[in-house]
Amino acid sequence: APQPNQSLLDIAGGTGDIAKLFVNSGGMSADILDINYSMLINGRLNDNRIRYIVGNCEQLPIKNNVYDRITIAFGLRNITDRQLALNEIYRVLKPGGRFICLEFSKVNNHIVKKFYDLWSFKVIPKLGKFVANNEDAYKYLIESIRMFPDQDKLSSMFVKSKFERVKYKNLSDGIVALHSGWKI
Numbered sequence: 001a002p003q004p005n006q007s008l009l010d011i012a013g014g015t016g017d018i019a020k021l022f023v024n025s026g027g028m029s030a031d032i033l034d035i036n037y038s039m040l041i042n043g044r045l046n047d048n049r050i051r052y053i054v055g056n057c058e059q060l061p062i063k064n065n066v067y068d069r070i071t072i073a074f075g076l077r078n079i080t081d082r083q084l085a086l087n088e089i090y091r092v093l094k095p096g097g098r099f100i101c102l103e104f105s106k107v108n109n110h111i112v113k114k115f116y117d118l119w120s121f122k123v124i125p126k127l128g129k130f131v132a133n134n135e136d137a138y139k140y141l142i143e144s145i146r147m148f149p150d151q152d153k154l155s156s157m158f159v160k161s162k163f164e165r166v167k168y169k170n171l172s173d174g175i176v177a178l179h180s181g182w183k184i
Contacts, residue, residue, distance in 0.1 A: 002022050002028075002069065007066070007069070008023075010071050011034075012076075013034050016032045016044075016052075018071050020045065023050060027069075029051070032050065034053075035056055040054060057075075058084045060092050065094045066094065068094055068096075069099075070093050071102075073101075076103050076148075082157060083161065101154075101179040103154070104175065105148070105175070106150040107173055107174045107175055108174040124138050124141070125142070151170065162183070166180070167181075
């Protein structure tokens with residue numbers, strides 16, 4: 001749980017679900033950064049503890065050592081230069097701060113992987129076509145997940161950006177993984 005004096009930067013925060021949870025759970029303030037202005041407007045609340053920033057994670061419009069916590073959920077996969085983004089995240093995190101990344105990852109159970117692949121490549125694009133009339137966007141989603149670094153590779157990228165005490169926890173047999181690192 002956040003401490004009353006802690007600040008959060010939620011990157012690719014879209015409509016602000018994580019930021020809202022952070023301040024409603026006791027955090028002092030949260031900034032939501034997203035490259036998409038429309039996403040920020042759609043989630044906007046009248047809460048003076050939350051600020052909205054339009055920006056690119058590869059070049060954060062933020063001073064050094066500002067935030068106690070930084071999060072990104074299902075957004076790192078869509079960043080072109082992930083290593084540069086991780087370096088920027090490290091830069092704006094305060095010493096003693098923690099970065100947490102929730103992202104699709106590599107399934108580590110062969111049986112689950114077979115079903116997940118079937119679901120991903122056969123069902124999800126068809127659902128995308130039916131629900132959003134955009135099968136290609138959902139094919140991109142699946143391809144971007146498959147091209148994303150696995151758990152160990154992403155952990156290595158954290159270390160390369162100087163994060164310490166780097167670890168990850170697989171959720172749903174690795175369909176999703178929660179990575180974290182500290183700026184010591």
